[in-house]
Amino acid sequence: MNELFAKFLNCVDRNRIYNEVENLWRKEFPQTSRAYLAAAEYTLELLREAGMENVEMISFPADGKTVYQDKCMPLAWDATIGKLTIRKSPRPFAEPVIADYQRHPFHLVKGSAAIPEGKRLVKIITETQLFAGEDADGALVVCAPSTVPGAAILKTALDLGAIGLISDYYAQACRVQAPEAIGWVNAGTEGANWHVIEGDRPFVCFSITAGAGDQLRQAAEVGEVTALVECDGRRYQGSIPGVTALIPGRQKKEFWLMAHLYEPLSDDNSTGVVAAIEMVRCIKELIAKGDLPELEFSLRLVFGAEMYGFAAFAEHFGGNLSERTIGAVNLDSLMAGNPNQRLHVYAAAPGTPFFGNALLEIFLDQWKDKNAFPVAKFAESGWYDDDTLLTDRTVGLPTVWFIGREKMFWHNSALTMQLIDRRIFARICATIGTWIASVVTLNKASLAQIVRQAGAYGLSHLAIEYRNILQKGLSADEGSEQLLYRLQRDCERLEDFREVGSDPEIERQIELLQAATQGYLAQIKEQAPVTEERKGKWFDYSATVLASRVERGFPHDQTRLPRCQRRSLPDGVIYGPFSRVLSNMDGQKTLQRVIREAEWEEGTVFSETKIKEYLGAVMFLGKHGFLKVEYNQKITHADILSALQNVGVRSGDCLFVHSSASAFGWIEGGETAVIEAFLDAIGSTGTLLMPTFTSPFNSFEGTLNKGRRYRPFDPEDPSQVRVGSIPRTFLQMPGVIRSRHPSHPVAGIGSLAAACLEAQQENDPPTGETSSFAKLVEYKGRLVYFGCGLAPSTFLHYLETVADLPYLKDSVCRVKNKDGSLRTVYIPKNLPGDRDFYRDVDGNSKFFKKALASGLKMNESTLGCGKIRLLEAENFYAVGMKLLSQDPNILLCDNEECLFCRKYKQ
Numbered sequence: 001m002n003e004l005f006a007k008f009l010n011c012v013d014r015n016r017i018y019n020e021v022e023n024l025w026r027k028e029f030p031q032t033s034r035a036y037l038a039a040a041e042y043t044l045e046l047l048r049e050a051g052m053e054n055v056e057m058i059s060f061p062a063d064g065k066t067v068y069q070d071k072c073m074p075l076a077w078d079a080t081i082g083k084l085t086i087r088k089s090p091r092p093f094a095e096p097v098i099a100d101y102q103r104h105p106f107h108l109v110k111g112s113a114a115i116p117e118g119k120r121l122v123k124i125i126t127e128t129q130l131f132a133g134e135d136a137d138g139a140l141v142v143c144a145p146s147t148v149p150g151a152a153i154l155k156t157a158l159d160l161g162a163i164g165l166i167s168d169y170y171a172q173a174c175r176v177q178a179p180e181a182i183g184w185v186n187a188g189t190e191g192a193n194w195h196v197i198e199g200d201r202p203f204v205c206f207s208i209t210a211g212a213g214d215q216l217r218q219a220a221e222v223g224e225v226t227a228l229v230e231c232d233g234r235r236y237q238g239s240i241p242g243v244t245a246l247i248p249g250r251q252k253k254e255f256w257l258m259a260h261l262y263e264p265l266s267d268d269n270s271t272g273v274v275a276a277i278e279m280v281r282c283i284k285e286l287i288a289k290g291d292l293p294e295l296e297f298s299l300r301l302v303f304g305a306e307m308y309g310f311a312a313f314a315e316h317f318g319g320n321l322s323e324r325t326i327g328a329v330n331l332d333s334l335m336a337g338n339p340n341q342r343l344h345v346y347a348a349a350p351g352t353p354f355f356g357n358a359l360l361e362i363f364l365d366q367w368k369d370k371n372a373f374p375v376a377k378f379a380e381s382g383w384y385d386d387d388t389l390l391t392d393r394t395v396g397l398p399t400v401w402f403i404g405r406e407k408m409f410w411h412n413s414a415l416t417m418q419l420i421d422r423r424i425f426a427r428i429c430a431t432i433g434t435w436i437a438s439v440v441t442l443n444k445a446s447l448a449q450i451v452r453q454a455g456a457y458g459l460s461h462l463a464i465e466y467r468n469i470l471q472k473g474l475s476a477d478e479g480s481e482q483l484l485y486r487l488q489r490d491c492e493r494l495e496d497f498r499e500v501g502s503d504p505e506i507e508r509q510i511e512l513l514q515a516a517t518q519g520y521l522a523q524i525k526e527q528a529p530v531t532e533e534r535k536g537k538w539f540d541y542s543a544t545v546l547a548s549r550v551e552r553g554f555p556h557d558q559t560r561l562p563r564c565q566r567r568s569l570p571d572g573v574i575y576g577p578f579s580r581v582l583s584n585m586d587g588q589k590t591l592q593r594v595i596r597e598a599e600w601e602e603g604t605v606f607s608e609t610k611i612k613e614y615l616g617a618v619m620f621l622g623k624h625g626f627l628k629v630e631y632n633q634k635i636t637h638a639d640i641l642s643a644l645q646n647v648g649v650r651s652g653d654c655l656f657v658h659s660s661a662s663a664f665g666w667i668e669g670g671e672t673a674v675i676e677a678f679l680d681a682i683g684s685t686g687t688l689l690m691p692t693f694t695s696p697f698n699s700f701e702g703t704l705n706k707g708r709r710y711r712p713f714d715p716e717d718p719s720q721v722r723v724g725s726i727p728r729t730f731l732q733m734p735g736v737i738r739s740r741h742p743s744h745p746v747a748g749i750g751s752l753a754a755a756c757l758e759a760q761q762e763n764d765p766p767t768g769e770t771s772s773f774a775k776l777v778e779y780k781g782r783l784v785y786f787g788c789g790l791a792p793s794t795f796l797h798y799l800e801t802v803a804d805l806p807y808l809k810d811s812v813c814r815v816k817n818k819d820g821s822l823r824t825v826y827i828p829k830n831l832p833g834d835r836d837f838y839r840d841v842d843g844n845s846k847f848f849k850k851a852l853a854s855g856l857k858m859n860e861s862t863l864g865c866g867k868i869r870l871l872e873a874e875n876f877y878a879v880g881m882k883l884l885s886q887d888p889n890i891l892l893c894d895n896e897e898c899l900f901c902r903k904y905k906q
């Protein structure tokens with residue numbers, strides 16, 4: 001292989017490819033759809049010049065609504081003007097034009113929409129001021145330096161009336177080495193989608209240098225800053241091209257070389273595109289010279305808009321690619337200029353078996369200590385990511401990824417041609433090209449020898465796994481299953497060599513692996529300790545869930561759901577183990593099994609919290625049709641009703657319910673079923689109350705709000721409710737009324753609802769004598785904790801209010817008027833700071849321990865994985881007031897480092 005490497009290196013034309021990278025990069029630079037087309041046309045030209053066959057451009061829609069594998073294609077976008085000029089500032093700007101698309105295209109964030117009148121004078125406020133309630137209407141918000149200019153902050157800023165953001169986030173990393181750098185913002189959108197799509201709200205966003213960012217934040221802190229905004233950005237329905245070429249081999253089956261277009265950075269990814277073409281050209285030349293055998297497999301070059309473009313290509317070529325392809329390599333961010341750069345190499349993840357993984361291991365080992373490109377990390381179990389996501393079992397294209405891991409110049413304007421070194425770039429091309437050549441020219445003549453080597457690697461994998469199993473002290477059962485899973489992966493990989501042809505060596509090596517496994521299994525049985533069986537309620541529950549995939553490709557943008565229903569998914573779906581869980585679902589294995597497979601692949605054990613998170617996401621994806629999910633243990637309306645009766649709920653009760661919908665497992669009928677069960681339990685004479693608290697504070701006990709959840713209270717907007725999905729659903733049910741308090745509104749229905757909710761005014765204390773908590777005592781109501789434990793005991797704040805404890809403090813809130821304007825509301829005796837019971841688990845906080853020992857009566861019943869608890873308001877009040885009179889500090893914590901509790905302890 002080293003000999004081949006030398007020949008390959010000799011073949012690479014390093015000056016020409018350097019120039020090609022520069023040309024392509026300059027075409028992509030303006031970031032517009034017009035620039036994309038120019039880049040695609042230039043790529044087409046490069047392919048033709050390199051003598052590639054079957055070169056074609058495929059036009060995919062850029063209409064902001066066509067969805068491939070749950071990735072929504074962008075809207076086309078053009079701009080020529082994007083300028084931000086400081087007009088008024090308490091500190092003068094030497095260069096008042098702090099952003100100008102004409103000066104550098106990164107200054108204007110892709111997708112920015114035109115100012116209808118062309119230019120507009122706006123005020124600039126900081127992110128800190130935004131969350132402290134400064135009026136953001138029509139303003140631009142300059143983000144904190146560490147704030148990613150992504151969905152979370154953009155959505156908040158637009159919700160609060162701002163027209164967009166100013167960010168220096170991506171300029172921070174290299175502020176010393178390249179102080180004039182400007183960040184390139186890719187996904188400046190409100191959702192998981194990377195690009196602006198149909199229905200996205202308009203924004204204007206700017207990217208500036210770190211120095212300008214500092215100056216702007218400092219100026220806005222001490223006085224009024226205004227700026228002139230100019231933008232002619234235009235979103236429209238257009239198209240976005242993909243470019244491909246096919247070089248036929250002996251077999252029709254294709255190996256793909258993938259690289260993404262349209263990120264305007266020299267090494268991200270003009271180098272990847274040019275390298276892919278050069279590698280194929282060299283392979284053809286070496287074949288012509290007789291230095292390489294004929295192509296066994298056909299070679300396809302695939303250049304598109306990264307995750308979105310690759311998903312579009314996959315669908316263009318039939319969706320599931322396993323019949324058409326053998327595998328792929330992705331080239332992205334090779335970091336072809338840093339002499340100390342080390343490559344990271346990710347094998348194709350196990351979702352789709354690939355014989356090329358074996359060749360990769362052979363190749364990397366032969367490379368060790370040799371004078372080729374150094375590899376710092378090799379991930380044998382691969383990675384699903386935005387470039388390798390087609391490895392997913394439902395798509396079937398196992399993709400290997402070579403990447404240089406260098407973050408300093410990542411996504412910023414310092415990543416220019418100066419960071420590309422011709423010699424290093426050529427070496428990378430030859431290094432990766434040599435491996436690719438070994439995959440695509442593997443033929444029947446060389447097969448047996450390679451399979452023998454692959455078998456030897458399989459044996460070493462088993463040996464390593466065996467050692468790990470004993471070292472970790474796994475039980476014999478667990479260890480055996482883990483080892484058998486390793487065997488399965490290696491056998492699948494050997495089986496995949498049949499793509500080249502049948503050879504008795506394949507079967508022989510598989511038998512050797514099986515025999516070795518039998519030996520290890522016998523050893524494990526003898527040596528493995530009898531450890532306790534793994535326990536965990538969510539781990540156990542996952543064994544009763546069977547999830548299978550119904551759609552091709554990983555769910556991602558959730559475009560088909562209304563925006564308010566989309567949620568962020570674990571690990572961003574593709575950046576962590578959740579992708580393994582999804583990929584390994586086959587409709588046969590339980591969710592517990594696929595979770596364990598993901599653990600084995602990662603060499604880790606997930607916490608109960610993690611498993612609960614994955615379960616929650618699977619339920620969500622099942623509910624919305626992205627997965628088919630069957631539950632062996634599901635909770636029905638009847639189960640809830642009987643659990644409520646068991647805990648003591650009676651017809652005619654007046655209930656105040658705190659809840660957590662995720663505590664039980666799958667509930668048939670969801671939140672609505674829960675609410676209906678409550679209504680059935682209390683009957684037509686009962687009353688049901690639920691908290692629908694929000695976060696409208698802009699100042700609290702003299703402290704400015706820093707919480708991102710801050711929104712001026714809008715009674716019309718149920719998405720503001722921060723206490724769970726059951727109250728959010730309850731609030732929207734017909735007949736439900738709500739108290740008018742801005743921070744602590746309560747919703748209710750039933751005979752006493754109006755009596756409980758109507759007395760409180762918006763500037764009353766949240767938990768005072770006019771609140772529903774006082775009424776609850778008066779009407780002998782009861783508190784139900786439905787799955788949430790005792791920590792959300794707002795009732796205790798009522799006791800604090802009655803006892804007039806010194807730590808209830810003034811707050812100032814913002815409230816939205818009917819006409820959309822805002823007013824400020826002063827609320828006395830609000831509830832700042834910390835309390836010990838906020839961390840209560842099963843009654844273990846100071847207060848509840850004492851209260852339960854002093855006559856607090858608590859009923860408890862079980863429902864699925866969760867618990868329901870019931871307290872009587874009158875009894876709770878009596879016991880609580882007695883304890884508070886004995887010890888007014890009982891609700892504060894004893895942590896010395898808690899400044900709040902320390903300050904107010906009497």
Ligand SMILES: [Zn+2]
Pocket residue numbers: 834835836892893894895898900901902
């Ligand atoms: Zn505390």
